[in-house]
Amino acid sequence: xxxxxxxxxxxxxxxxxxxxxxxxxxxxxxxxxxxxxxxxxxxxxxxxxxxxxxxxxxxxxxxxxxxxxxxxxxxxxxxxxxxxxxxxxxxxxxxxxxxxxxxxxxxxxxxxxxxxxxxxxxxxxxxxxxxxxxxxxxxxxxxxxxxxxxxxxxxxxxxxxxxxxxxxxxxxxxxxxxxxxxxxxxxxxxxxxxxxxxxxxxxxxxxxxxxxxxxxxxxxxxxxxxxxxxxxxxxxxxxxxxxxxxxxxxxxxxxxxxxxxxxxxxxxxxxxxxxxxxxxxxxxxxxxxxxxxxxxxxxxxxxxxxxxxxxxxxxxxxxxxxxxxxxxxxxxxxxxxxxxxxxxxxxxxxxxxxxxxxxxxxxxxxxxxxxxxxxxxxxxxxxxxxxxxxxxxxxxxxxxxxxxxxxxxxxxxxxxxxxxxxxxxxxxxxxxxxxxxxxxxxxxxxxxxxxxxxxxxxxxxxxxxxxxxxxxxxxxxxxxxxxxxx
Amino acid sequence: xxxxxxxxxxxxxxxxxxxxxxxxxxxxxxxxxxxxxxxxxxxxxxxxxxxxxxxxxxxxxxxxxxxxxxxxxxxxxxxxxxxxxxxxxxxxxxxxxxxxxxxxxxxxxxxxxx
Amino acid sequence: xxxxxxxxxxxxxxxxxxxxxxxxxxxxxxxxxxxxxxxxxxxxxxxxxxxxxxxxxxxxxxxxxxxxxxxxxxxxxxx
Numbered sequence: 200x201x202x203x204x205x206x207x208x209x210x211x212x213x214x215x216x217x218x219x220x221x222x223x224x225x226x227x228x229x230x231x232x233x234x235x236x237x238x239x240x241x242x243x244x245x246x247x248x249x250x251x252x253x254x255x256x257x258x259x260x261x262x263x264x265x266x267x268x269x270x271x272x273x274x275x276x277x278x279x280x281x282x283x284x285x286x287x288x289x290x291x292x293x294x295x296x297x298x299x300x301x302x303x304x305x306x307x308x309x310x311x312x313x314x315x316x317x318x319x320x321x322x323x324x325x326x327x328x329x330x331x332x333x334x335x336x337x338x339x340x341x342x343x344x345x346x347x348x349x350x351x352x353x354x355x356x357x358x359x360x361x362x363x364x365x366x367x368x369x370x371x372x373x374x375x376x377x378x379x380x381x382x383x384x385x386x387x388x389x390x391x392x393x394x395x396x397x398x399x400x401x402x403x404x405x406x407x408x409x410x411x412x413x414x415x416x417x418x419x420x421x422x423x424x425x426x427x428x429x430x431x432x433x434x435x436x437x438x439x440x441x442x443x444x445x446x447x448x449x450x451x452x453x454x455x456x457x458x459x460x461x462x463x464x465x466x467x468x469x470x471x472x473x474x475x476x477x478x479x480x481x482x483x484x485x486x487x488x489x490x491x492x493x494x495x496x497x498x499x500x501x502x503x504x505x506x507x508x509x510x511x512x513x514x515x516x517x518x519x520x521x522x523x524x525x526x527x528x529x530x531x532x533x534x535x536x537x538x539x540x541x542x543x544x545x546x547x548x549x550x551x552x553x554x555x556x557x558x559x560x561x562x563x564x565x566x567x568x569x570x571x572x573x574x575x576x577x578x579x580x581x582x583x584x585x586x587x588x589x590x591x592x593x594x595x596x597x598x599x600x601x602x603x604x605x606x607x608x609x610x611x612x613x614x615x616x617x618x619x620x621x622x623x624x625x626x627x628x629x630x631x632x633x634x635x636x637x638x639x640x641x642x643x644x645x646x647x648x649x650x651x652x653x654x655x656x657x658x659x660x661x662x663x664x665x666x667x668x669x670x671x672x673x674x675x676x677x678x679x680x681x682x683x684x685x
Numbered sequence: 686x687x688x689x690x691x692x693x694x695x696x697x698x699x700x701x702x703x704x705x706x707x708x709x710x711x712x713x714x715x716x717x718x719x720x721x722x723x724x725x726x727x728x729x730x731x732x733x734x735x736x737x738x739x740x741x742x743x744x745x746x747x748x749x750x751x752x753x754x755x756x757x758x759x760x761x762x763x764x765x766x767x768x769x770x771x772x773x774x775x776x777x778x779x780x781x782x783x784x785x786x787x788x789x790x791x792x793x794x795x796x797x798x799x
Numbered sequence: 800x801x802x803x804x805x806x807x808x809x810x811x812x813x814x815x816x817x818x819x820x821x822x823x824x825x826x827x828x829x830x831x832x833x834x835x836x837x838x839x840x841x842x843x844x845x846x847x848x849x850x851x852x853x854x855x856x857x858x859x860x861x862x863x864x865x866x867x868x869x870x871x872x873x874x875x876x877x878x
Contacts, residue, residue, distance in 0.1 A: 326759075326760065326763075329763075330763055330767075333767045337767075337770055337771060337774060340771075340774055340778075341774060344778050344781070347781055347785075348785075349785050349786065349796060350796050350797060352778060352781050352782045352785060352786075353782070353786075353794045353796055353797060354797055355778050356709060356775070356778045356779060356782055356794075357794070357797075359771070359774065359775050359778065360703060360709075360712055360713075360716070360775070363716060363768075363771045363775075364700075364703065364716065364719070367716075367719060367720060367723055367768075370723055370727075370760070370764055371696075371723055371726070373760075374723070374726060374727050374730060374757070374760070377730065377756065377757065377760075378730045383756070426797045429797065430797070687803060687806065688802075688806060688839075688843075691806040691807075691809065691810060694810060695809065695810070695813055698810075698813045698814065698817060699813075701817070702817045706817070706875075707876070708822075708875045708876065710822060710864075710867055710868070710871065711817070711822075711825070711875060713864075714816060714817070714825060714826070714829055714864070715817065717829055717833075717856070717860065718813050718816065718817070718829070718832065721813075721832060721833065721836045721856075724836070724840075724848075724852075725836060725839065725840075728840055728843050728845055728848065729843065732843050732844065736844055737844055738844045738845060738846050738847075740846075740847070753843075753844045753845070758845050758847070758848050761845075761848050762847075762848060762851055765848075765851055765852060765855050765856065766851075766855060768856075769855050769856065769859060769860060772860060772863055772864075773863050776863050776864065776866065776867040779867060779871065780867060780870045780871065783870060783871045783872075788877060789871050790876065790877065
């Protein structure tokens with residue numbers, strides 16, 4: 200079990216940075232870079248053992264499964280772990296220009312945020328899930344308020360009150376499940392709960408689902424994306440929009456398929472939430488004058504597509520593959536869009552698109568990056584967004600033609616506001632264009648993400664086969680139960 | 686068990702405070718009441734009638750008595766510490782809000798719209 | 800007998816902490832509620848949780864709240 204080492208690596212970096220970085224602030228960034236790079240390395244080392252044995256388990260301190268804490272990684276988790284470590288490394292690289300002062304505190308909080316994300320992705324029982332979910336939440340509250348201007352503080356205190364409440368609801372749900380089943384190990388719960396479902400179990404799952412949905416920003420729990428992404432600094436905003444949201448969806452699907460074995464009829468609820476997210480995200484993004492809010496509502500709409508695909512999976516079994524593939528794609532697309540728009544926000548200190556007209560024309564890297572991101576967002580062929588959206592359209596025809604109409608119209612609206620954002624920022628004539636000089640730490644993430652977007656679009660069979668392996672691990676929970684319980 | 690109802694009542698008082706009071710510090714006080722209710726509920730889930738505390742005091746005689754369930758107690762320990770850190774962070778942000786806005790009333794914080 | 804009495808005292812303290820208009824009194828009543836809940840933990844056969852509850856919420860928690868009331872004022876609603 201190598202990928203579990205990323206949790207101690209990030210924790211150790213989080214504790215070392217205040218000691219070593221207080222003498223020389225540049226060391227804090229170097230430690231963060233080393234830690235993120237090591238996390239990518241150990242998560243890539245995990246691939247052979249997961250592909251061979253279908254699941255990789257580690258029992259902490261040797262206590263066997265129902266009595267002790269276990270860490271379990273199967274193919275579905277490994278996809279998210281690799282995504283999280285890669286995007287984490289890019290965010291640490293990209294935030295060099297944004298953090299000129301207080302860099303020790305920033306990198307410490309970022310390392311704690313990565314610890315929380317990695318912990319949630321590795322969790323083998325509900326207790327671990329809750330603790331690392333709280334670490335993730337507290338680091339994100341502090342990072343929201345980082346620059347301490349009026350809007351950030353207001354967003355942070357509102358986010359804190361809402362988020363801590365829903366996390367306590369998650370604790371209440373876990374307490375109810377413990378009262379019913381007597382164990383908190385996910386594999387053990389799958390054996391105990393899958394047989395009979397009762398009202399109390401449904402209430403408990405609803406409470407836990409509310410907390411996880413608040414982190415993953417599905418409508419009507421979309422506070423994280425609609426208000427918070429406007430006030431955070433762009434690297435942190437990119438990480439929230441892509442990875443924190445994907446972690447929430449991962450936890451929901453892990454609970455729903457592995458623990459509860461999709462035993463109750465909530466596929467209709469998932470389809471309803473997905474459709475509401477798509478409609479609200481697309482329509483609200485049309486009327487935005489603020490570039491960060493526009494990208495945030497666009498991210499809400501994309502997550503709506505993923506939830507819709509997971510909901511349709513009860514009727515069309517290929518829809519799960521489309522859902523996971525689209526989730527991988529939107530992580531890259533949202534990160535790319537936030538990275539490109541963030542440079543302009545940094546340079547001109549405003550997020551209002553009327554003041555930002557034409558400021559991007561001076562730099563071709565930003566221009567091409569945002570163009571590829573906007574086209575991939577809308578689902579234009581040759582980009583990765585097209586391949587996954589095509590699968591969702593095909594699946595939705597078999598379910599109901601109304602869903603196909605909604606998804607296709609939403610994609611058209613996505614094209615409209617993506618190109619509107621692109622043309623306002625990068626095609627208009629600017630009043631006073633200042634030249635933007637980019638150094639490698641900003642160019643490398645943007646170019647890397649562009650190459651991945653186009654590569655995943657051209658070689659879509661690779662993406663589909665990765666999603667297929669992940670879907671098989673997700674839907675069939677017998678190997679998971681056997682692997683953990685021995 | 687009577688204690689479950691009281692814990693549920695404390696949870697409801699906590700939720701009411703967060704929703705209805707407009708002072709931000711009062712909302713955090715409501716969060717403290719809410720978390721006290723949840724901890725009381727958790728420990729009462731683990732309670733066994735005429736059980737003793739799950740601590741080994743004397744090796745010879747302790748194995749013969751009925752222990753209360755130790756797992757919810759571990760939960761409550763973790764949750765108490767997490768709630769302390771949330772309270773500390775919330776108070777730090779509220780003090781900064783007071784510096785910038787000169788008020789800590791939630792009705793006057795309305796810059797994020799749309 | 801004493802257990803049910805302490806439960807009722809906890810409810811009365813919670814309602815008082817919410818409704819009092821002076822923030823310092825509300826914070827101190829909240830400290831009292833934490834203490835009563837700690838005694839309830841002890842009576843429910845969890846002495847280590849009782850010690851943690853007293854040290855963490857009744858001492859450190861009240862200290863943090865008193866610092867907050869010091870920096871932001873004692874009135875709940877300012878017109």
